[in-house]
Amino acid sequence: MALLSAGGEVKIEAQENYIKSTYRNRCEIMGANGIIELSIPLVGGRDHHQSYSDTQIAYTSDWQHRHRMSILSCYGSAPFFEHYMPYFEPFYEKQYTHLFEFNKELLQLLIRLMKLEVKLSYTDAYEAAPIGMTDYRKSFKPGVAIDNIQSVPYMHVFEGIDTSLNLSAIDLLFNEGPHSKEILRQMVFRDKD
Numbered sequence: 001m002a003l004l005s006a007g008g009e010v011k012i013e014a015q016e017n018y019i020k021s022t023y024r025n026r027c028e029i030m031g032a033n034g035i036i037e038l039s040i041p042l043v044g045g046r047d048h049h050q051s052y053s054d055t056q057i058a059y060t061s062d063w064q065h066r067h068r069m070s071i072l073s074c075y076g077s078a079p080f081f082e083h084y085m086p087y088f089e090p091f092y093e094k095q096y097t098h099l100f101e102f103n104k105e106l107l108q109l110l111i112r113l114m115k116l117e118v119k120l121s122y123t124d125a126y127e128a129a130p131i132g133m134t135d136y137r138k139s140f141k142p143g144v145a146i147d148n149i150q151s152v153p154y155m156h157v158f159e160g161i162d163t164s165l166n167l168s169a170i171d172l173l174f175n176e177g178p179h180s181k182e183i184l185r186q187m188v189f190r191d192k193d
Helices: 063-075 081-092 099-113 169-187
Strands: 008-012 026-031 034-039 118-122
Touching: 026 063, 026 169, 034 063, 063 081, 063 169, 081 099, 081 169, 099 118, 099 169
Parallel strands: 008 118
Antiparallel strands: 026 034
């Protein structure tokens, strides 16, 4: 989200094979006792081998209810929770077939709520090394630092939170509301050439 806050045109990869251990089907939120990982189960589970756009969400467990309750528990007392949570309710009520569509709609909502000035487009074909673009596709994995992103402290329900953690954008939105855009912009540092 910090990179998106810089604005401009961004192309989202839609044609690659689904890659495990990335943020495509998971996020981290902050609870009173530390980080909580929310993970969307997929059809095929660990043996999943197909394109990201064809990856289907599994509904064999009530993960939507668990995610919603975890978010309520973690952010129910956050200053902007009551204002923004109604926008997220459909993601815990509607059954999306494909993970890509779930993520696409969620990203568009976050961009709108944070008032980011970015134009999104999606790839039509996979390119291993896109020409004329900075490629961040391999950067969005737990534990991988992203170049040009720095930690910026912000108000939080739980005191002393390390903002260098890759917490979900809802953490920032529920805690800082309309200030989220400015905080995201401060996270992106530019070369001083």
